[in-house]
Amino acid sequence: MVPVTGGLAVLAAGVLLWRRDGEKHEVSAAPMPPDRQVRPLRSWVIPLGVVLVGTVTWAAAAWLQGSVPAVGDGVQRAQLRVESIRTGLTIGAAVTAAFALLLAFRRQQLAERTQQATEYDAGEKRVTELYVKAADQLGSDKAPVRLAGLYALERLAQDNPAHRQSIVEVICAYLRMPYAPPDDQPTPTPAVQPPSDDSAPAAPTAATGETCKPAVDPREERQVRLAAQRILARHLRPTTPEGEPHPLHWGPKMTLDLTEAVLIDLDLTGCYLHNATFMKSHFTGSPTFVKATFSGDAKFDNATFSSDAWFGEATFSGDAKFAGATFSRDARFSKATFSDDAWFDKATFSGNARFDKATFSGDAWFDEATFKRDARFVGTTFSRDAWFDEATFKRDVRFVGTTFSGDAGFDEATFSGDARFGKATFNGAARFDKATFNGAAGFGDVTFSGKASFYGATLGGTRYDGPKPVC
Secondary structure, three states: OHHHHHHHHHHHHHHHHHHHHOOOOOOOOOOOOOOOOOOOOOOOHHHHHHHHHHHHHHHHHHHHHHOOOOOOOHHHHHHHHHHHHHHHHHHHHHHHHHHHHHHHHHHHHHHHHHHHHHHHHHHHHHHHHHHHHHHHHHOOOOHHHHHHHHHHHHHHHHHOHHHHHHHHHHHHHHHOOOOOOOOOOOOOOOOOOOOOOOOOOOOOOOOOOOOOOOOOOHHHHHHHHHHHHHHHHHOOOOEOOOOOEOOOOOOOOOOEEOOOOEEEOOEOOOOEEOOEEOOOOEEEOOOEOOOOEEOOOEEOOOOEEOOOEEOOOOEEOOOEEOOOOEEOOOEEOOOOEEOOOEEOOOOEEOOOEEOOOOEEOOOEEOOOOEEOOOEEOOOOEEOOOEEOOOOEEOOOEEOOOOEEOOOEEOOOOEEOOOEEOOOOEEOOOEEOOOOEEOOOEEOOOOEEOOOEEOOOEEEOOEEEOOOOOOO
16 A cells, blocks of 8 residues: 555655646746745755654664564574564565655756756846847937837837836837927928138037038838837737737736826827826827726826817726816717716817716716817716716807716806707706806706706806706
8 A cells, every 4th residue: 555655645746746837837037036935955964864754764673673473483484584684674675666766856957047047047148138229229310210210119028028018118218208299391402502712610409419411310210119119019908909809918907107208199099098198288199098998997187188089889898087087179068978087177178078988987087177169978878977067168068968966066057158068867966056158058858856056057048046957
């Protein structure tokens, strides 16, 4: 039974080691660091092993000596005793060999781990050198060199998952650098001046500060920035257009910090972002966040959108902050999902604002927001409080079929165009105190489950202090 039990134990240990070695790990160009520390061998292990071997040898020999049968003559019994001693010594030698095998196994393990650590250090050194070289290329005054640096960083991140976030931060830092978008006109070529005998040295150029060196076409920098944006978008999409897992996805925990960045036609359609910061960013062209997922906070405070902004069907799992943002043209948030608080206070919507069928699971803040054109909240759901205090609606606004599950505040709001609340549902308090309705105020088929207050409101130039709205 002893050999059978030992064999089963060895087999079980082998299966466990095989399963551990077979676990999937992210592929990396550099070896992975050791997963655990190796404790040094205690000084008492060797003496204990010697004592153990001696004890096992003596016990085996004593047991075999006691098992010698008291039959036959003295010579036969002497031979049996000699054989028992020889067998006991053989058992002791086997135990010694097993102990030596364990020490050899540990020595081999230490050698392999040393080699692994050496390869890991070499890989990290190689990665660092490539990283520094690519980062230096981003500081070049030549656009092709900067492009090469960007693509080198992309390849480095693809091969080394542990460095992806830091490389994303480098690309974001590049996009945060000051930049003035050029117009569509090419840079004029300076006219050739005829030589003169009394010629003065050429004046430094505005772009480079060096003599006899032409300024770089600003359109080249735009191409470099577009490439940087495409690199980020390419690796932030978790699925392909066919719905399959994207092989170039860099994981769901990527964090973007593009504070004060100038972004050109940014396209993050279907991208998955963790925490994303776009505070004071300037979006030129039409930024697209359709079906994008923000698993953490999304910060667009004081951002400027110079063209249409597309956030249709986007998902904001954390706070969505657009406080003080400026939308120069249309802002489209149709069917967007706001799982936490949404902040649009003091935002300016110069174009149409579309929030049709959007879902606000947290509080929605539109205090002091300005809607210069039409605002639509048709079929929108506010699961908690919705605040539009002191908001300005300069044209028509539609809250048709909107559901306000919490309190709805429109105190001191100004409705210069038509305000339609037909078939809206107010489950909490609805406050329109001191609100001004210069156009038509439509409250047909509205359901007020809580208190509705219109104290001091002005409807069509007439002050109204009654408890119920005028339909």
